[in-house]
Amino acid sequence: MNHSTPAPSLRKITVPSLRQFKRQGDKISMLTCYDAAFADSLDRAGVDIILVGDSLGMVVQGRADTLAVSVSDMVYHAAAVRRGTTRPLLLVDMPFQSYANEQRALDAAHRLVAEGGAEMVKLEGAGPVLDAITYLAQREIPVCGHLGLTPQSVNRLGGFKVQGKEQSAAERLVEDAKRVQQAGAELLVLECVPAGLAKRITSELDIPTIGIGAGSECDGQVLVLHDLLGVTPGNRPRFVKDFLAEGGSVQGAVRAFVEAVRDGAFPAAEHSY
Numbered sequence: 001m002n003h004s005t006p007a008p009s010l011r012k013i014t015v016p017s018l019r020q021f022k023r024q025g026d027k028i029s030m031l032t033c034y035d036a037a038f039a040d041s042l043d044r045a046g047v048d049i050i051l052v053g054d055s056l057g058m059v060v061q062g063r064a065d066t067l068a069v070s071v072s073d074m075v076y077h078a079a080a081v082r083r084g085t086t087r088p089l090l091l092v093d094m095p096f097q098s099y100a101n102e103q104r105a106l107d108a109a110h111r112l113v114a115e116g117g118a119e120m121v122k123l124e125g126a127g128p129v130l131d132a133i134t135y136l137a138q139r140e141i142p143v144c145g146h147l148g149l150t151p152q153s154v155n156r157l158g159g160f161k162v163q164g165k166e167q168s169a170a171e172r173l174v175e176d177a178k179r180v181q182q183a184g185a186e187l188l189v190l191e192c193v194p195a196g197l198a199k200r201i202t203s204e205l206d207i208p209t210i211g212i213g214a215g216s217e218c219d220g221q222v223l224v225l226h227d228l229l230g231v232t233p234g235n236r237p238r239f240v241k242d243f244l245a246e247g248g249s250v251q252g253a254v255r256a257f258v259e260a261v262r263d264g265a266f267p268a269a270e271h272s273y
């Protein structure tokens with residue numbers, strides 16, 4: 001334990017308070033988590049939102065992408081996380097094709113909420129996904145959007161690549177972000193987009209943006225837990241920072257991340273595109 005880092009204050013973020021955090025400029029910290037022990041650790045370190053991400057297909061299951069993750073996989077891990085903690089807001093990813101139409105989306109999201117304990121679910125993309133976002137939001141299931149590099153689109157995108165670099169693609173992303181908010185999302189993850197574009201989207205929305213490889217001007221930041229602890233197999237994307245090195249322990253690393261997000265020290269220019 002690194003005793004030089006004091007415990008960040010433990011605050012509870014509820015869905016209706018999200019826009020208030022944005023208005024007040026209080027930066028939101030989010031980390032992925034897939035089991036009960038780490039959930040308790042993240043809770044005590046002051047993480048605001050826990051994401052049970054479909055990245056578990058890669059870091060837990062050892063696959064090359066997130067496409068084979070099932071709703072049952074997500075329920076299994078969400079329920080484990082749910083037993084480990086009560087304070088952080090629990091956000092759970094909807095896996096690939098589980099929201100291909102409205103009825104499938106409601107069935108899958110219902111399982112994530114009822115069996116997994118999710119308080120909010122995340123869907124990637126816009127276009128036809130906007131109908132699923134609206135359908136869930138109107139049925140008391142809070143929704144988080146996810147734009148930019150959407151890993152479930154990896155085969156169409158041709159790899160895990162930065163998005164919105166061209167002017168026309170940037171304009172499309174701004175419009176999609178507004179549509180996701182209009183459809184009823186209360187939160188939006190922006191992944192691997194240029195910092196200037198993320199800043200513009202953040203300023204044009206009323207809902208908070210959470211960035212990963214999206215610069216320091218988002219309303220919050222998210223990282224994959226394994227990346228923060230330096231145990232990611234293979235290549236390390238540019239936005240990753242190993243907080244274990246400075247934190248000295250798991251608890252210290254997570255605290256260092258929470259503090260760095262709150263005071264704006266993370267991400268630095270070297271972590272941004």
Ligand SMILES: Nc1nc(=O)c2c([nH]1)NC[C@@H]1CN(c3ccc(C(=O)N[C@@H](CCC(=O)O)C(=O)O)cc3)CN21
Pocket residue numbers: 054055058059066149151160161162192224226227232235236237238239
């Ligand atoms: N461990 C882990 N961390 C993640 O952040 C993550 C996952 N897994 N799995 C699901 C997706 C996949 N993600 C990724 C994976 C690779 C890059 C990557 O290598 N990016 C290049 C950018 C290449 C370019 O310039 O376009 C980089 O060098 O940062 C980015 C996001 C983010 N998510």
Ligand SMILES: CC(C)C(=O)C(=O)O
Pocket residue numbers: 032051052053054055056093189191212222223224
């Ligand atoms: C990288 C984050 C945003 C995610 O969606 C995941 O971990 O699955």
Ligand SMILES: [Mg+2]
Pocket residue numbers: 053054055093151
């Ligand atoms: Mg995901």
